[in-house]
Amino acid sequence: MRVSVRRTEEREPAAAPTESPLAALEDAELAPVAPNGIVRVEAPMVGTFYRAPQPGAPPFVEEGQPVGAGQTLCILEAMKLMNEVKADVEGIVRGIHVENAAPVEFGQLLFELEPLTARPLDAL
Amino acid sequence: MFSRVLVANRGEIAVRVIRALHELGVEAVAVYSTADAGTLHTRLADRSVCIGPPSATESYLNIASVVAAGETTGCEAVHPGYGFLAENPDFVKACEENDLIFVGPDADVMARMGDKVEAKRELADAGLPLVPGTEAVGVDEARAAAAEIGFPVLLKASAGGGGKGMRLVERADDLEDAFERAGAEALAAFGDGTLYLEKLITPARHVEIQVLCDADGGVLTLGERECSIQRRHQKLIEESPSPALDDSTREAMESAVARACHAISYLNAGTFEFLLAPDGSYYFIELNARLQVEHPVSELVTGIDIVREQLKLAAGEQLHETGRAPRRGHAIEVRLNAEDPARGFRPAPGVIERFRPPLGPGIRLDTHVEEGSVISPYYDSLIGKLIVWDEDRDSTIERALGALGELELRGVPTTRDAAMEILASDAFRSGQYSTSFLDETQLAAVGS
Numbered sequence: 186m187r188v189s190v191r192r193t194e195e196r197e198p199a200a201a202p203t204e205s206p207l208a209a210l211e212d213a214e215l216a217p218v219a220p221n222g223i224v225r226v227e228a229p230m231v232g233t234f235y236r237a238p239q240p241g242a243p244p245f246v247e248e249g250q251p252v253g254a255g256q257t258l259c260i261l262e263a264m265k266l267m268n269e270v271k272a273d274v275e276g277i278v279r280g281i282h283v284e285n286a287a288p289v290e291f292g293q294l295l296f297e298l299e300p301l302t303a304r305p306l307d308a309l
Numbered sequence: 310m311f312s313r314v315l316v317a318n319r320g321e322i323a324v325r326v327i328r329a330l331h332e333l334g335v336e337a338v339a340v341y342s343t344a345d346a347g348t349l350h351t352r353l354a355d356r357s358v359c360i361g362p363p364s365a366t367e368s369y370l371n372i373a374s375v376v377a378a379g380e381t382t383g384c385e386a387v388h389p390g391y392g393f394l395a396e397n398p399d400f401v402k403a404c405e406e407n408d409l410i411f412v413g414p415d416a417d418v419m420a421r422m423g424d425k426v427e428a429k430r431e432l433a434d435a436g437l438p439l440v441p442g443t444e445a446v447g448v449d450e451a452r453a454a455a456a457e458i459g460f461p462v463l464l465k466a467s468a469g470g471g472g473k474g475m476r477l478v479e480r481a482d483d484l485e486d487a488f489e490r491a492g493a494e495a496l497a498a499f500g501d502g503t504l505y506l507e508k509l510i511t512p513a514r515h516v517e518i519q520v521l522c523d524a525d526g527g528v529l530t531l532g533e534r535e536c537s538i539q540r541r542h543q544k545l546i547e548e549s550p551s552p553a554l555d556d557s558t559r560e561a562m563e564s565a566v567a568r569a570c571h572a573i574s575y576l577n578a579g580t581f582e583f584l585l586a587p588d589g590s591y592y593f594i595e596l597n598a599r600l601q602v603e604h605p606v607s608e609l610v611t612g613i614d615i616v617r618e619q620l621k622l623a624a625g626e627q628l629h630e631t632g633r634a635p636r637r638g639h640a641i642e643v644r645l646n647a648e649d650p651a652r653g654f655r656p657a658p659g660v661i662e663r664f665r666p667p668l669g670p671g672i673r674l675d676t677h678v679e680e681g682s683v684i685s686p687y688y689d690s691l692i693g694k695l696i697v698w699d700e701d702r703d704s705t706i707e708r709a710l711g712a713l714g715e716l717e718l719r720g721v722p723t724t725r726d727a728a729m730e731i732l733a734s735d736a737f738r739s740g741q742y743s744t745s746f747l748d749e750t751q752l753a754a755v756g757s
Binding site (some may be wrong): 231 | 343368372376378380403
């Protein structure tokens, strides 16, 4: 997953700036670190979001929990295949934005992570 | 009928399918890439799902994402449109394995018809005539075959394509020399000098027959579409009926196609493509196992909504009528592409700054474009299709010219002026044209 700088939704002004679709897709190529350092983890594919490896098992992560780079955050199921979504950075889970077993689209915000290092490695 | 269907496409055909679904009281779920966010088909649908980034291989061609979009939104069926995954047997299988009904033929027939050699063999067995020719031949057999078939003939490399090892032979005297050269060229290019021989159909016309088939063996033929106005094998203008077919040839082609559909147990909509020779002989080229871009031409002359029929057939309904669909009048389709005719019809993406479609009786414009729309560099350059109907061919041409003149479209170069020149030309008006029309005709829009 790629990481770069973009404002978070909370900080965006109420009236979204009008962008041409071409600009929007350039924007979509970039992914997501806010100036406050929060890293957005977005869905890399369409699928059903699962917080745990199987029904009844404890979730991969909880809010407030530290995670290492490469640690599994959730599963996205598509065509009966389980695809793991992993953290790119070492950080603390600050937001979980999808309910277990809910469908997600490409690019949908799944998690927010607060990196433990001052700067995410990818942004160096 | 289904209650919710995924539309696995974009652009004008996604809009077309969504409208048909709504007319049948079915909910439509659209898919889109990030490049298509907010476009017309995503707004007309009852729901839309972002399936990936702009690159088609990561979005509209991504089987897992498209199937997951259908699964997670509770769809019962998938309409593939044309292009993208519409003729991909792996996609059809993936749909079937995930409890989604694919609106089209089954995976097995699609795979067989996708293999051009296998398709020809199977449909020749089913009684469709192929371009006369041979299997691999030596020079003596080639001479005998050419004498039987008649010149001109083409020598082609068995191993190859792209014109390498191919020779046009117009006279018997030239055959031996051409055979030697083509064989040497094929050997150099493909490591295999094997040649076969085929009759050259010239001037050839491209004529295709539209069919609808149900699961009980019912076949409805919707007549032909004449698609000879092409550049680089891309169709520009289509019409029905073809000015080159007489009633008896038309009937013979339709009944041959209907028998072939039975023989291969074809299901849903399909199109049989033929080369038509000047003497009225016709030769099967391929079967397109899907909806085609130019399907509205047949819709206007038969009054049958092919997309709605596809959906009903996929839901298990029978055809209401079989045999030859009644038709009336004449229809012409003009494809409007964002292309620059002065620069070899090169695609010219950009923003549509001004768009006002032509209106009036007998005029239909299938498009996804609005003012401010972006013709994206990621996908094909089709802006829309103007389809015009009138009682006879001459008045349809006039109506099409009027409609094209009325169209206001600014922001990107288009094929509009080239299309108007073609429609107004003596060759087109006479109906005596072939697939080499654009090579033989100097258009002002194209320049010199």
